[in-house]
Amino acid sequence: MSKVKKSGNSHYELLYIISNEYSEDEIKPIAEKVRTLVKENQGEITKDEEWGKKRLAYHIKKYQFGYYNLLEFDLPALGLAKIERALRLSNEVLRHQIVRKDKRKPPKVRIMKEAKPEVKPIKAELPAKERKTDLKDLDEKLDKILETSDLL
DSSP, rough: OOOOOOOOOEEEEEEEEEEEEEEHHHHHHHHHHHHHHHHHHOOOOEEEEEEEEEEEEEEEEEEEEEEEEEEEEEEEEHHHHHHHHHHHOOEEEEEEEEEEEOOOOHHHHHHHHHHOOOOOOOOOOOOOSSOOOHHHHHHHHHHHHHOOOOOO
């Protein structure tokens, strides 16, 4: 018997850079176009962050700076190719990268935060080097060493 895989939405992360030829007011409609593109392809956006204008590691199409944006979304696999193609053809987007991600599950994260064990201080004995010794003990040990005949 063949195993049938459930056709569900995968979780993706999209990082894209908008060229700095646009002002901060002009990039908002471009970012909205990308969000709309995801929604039109049956995607559900779970995280949307604007990282702002940053220096590029190397020149891309003669630009030194770009506006970085991050989107996380759930999407059927068929819609991914359409988004990829639209971003590749876009003149406003310099570079983009879509990565499949594991979705974080909030209940497990909460449980891990709440389940912190109590930390109790442990009274450990000091190592032999750090223990204080009595002068009488030292004298006795020294005498025993000197009394032995095979020192050399």
